Amino acid sequence: MATPKSFLASVLGNHCPACRTGRLFKVKNAYRLKSMNDMAPACPVCDTSFSREPGFYFGAAYVNYALTVALWVAVLVALHVFSSLGWLEFNGFFDHPQTFLVSGVVTLLVMLPPLQRLSRSIWIHMFVRHGSGHQASGGE
Ligand SMILES: [Zn+2]
DSSP states (O other), rough: OOOOOOHHHHHHTTTTTSSSBBBBBBSOOOGGGGGTTOOOOOOOTTTOOOSSSGGGGGGHHHHHHHHHHHHHHHHHHHHHHHHHTTSSOOOOOOTTTHHHHHHHHHHEEEEEHHHHHHHHHHHHHHHHTTTOOOOOOSSS
16 A cells, blocks of 8 residues: 655645545646646545535635745745845846846746646645545535
8 A cells, every 4th residue: 555645745746635646637747738727527546526516616716826926925035045146136126127027927837837736736625634535525
C-alpha cells in the first residue's frame, strides 16, 4: 500500500480530498487549455463525487481571487529581492510601475492554469473530509 499523502500534498497535487489518491482532473497537464477545467465527475478510486451540486465551483472564484492577490504580492517581493541582488532595477511600485505590471501580468498568465486548478482543489478540500469515501453525505 502506498503511504497516505498529507493534506497539503493532496491539495497541491489536485488529488481527491476523500482518498487523496484519485485525480480531480481528467488530463494531468494543466497547460492543455481545452481540458484545463475538465474534472472527473467522480473519483476513479473511491467514487466520491467531484461535481457535487450545480455551481459548486463558483465559490472557487473567491479562492482564485485570494491566490491572485497572493501572486501579485509574491511578484512584488520577488522584484525587490531581484533588485537587491542587482539583477534588475526596482525601487518599489511607484518608481517602476511598468516593471511591476509587466512582471505581474506575465506571471499571472503563466500561472493561470495551475492556479485555476489549485483554487478548485482547495475549494473541494474545504468541503470533503479525508476518509469520507462514498458515504460522504449526511451528518458529521
Ligand atoms: Zn477518492
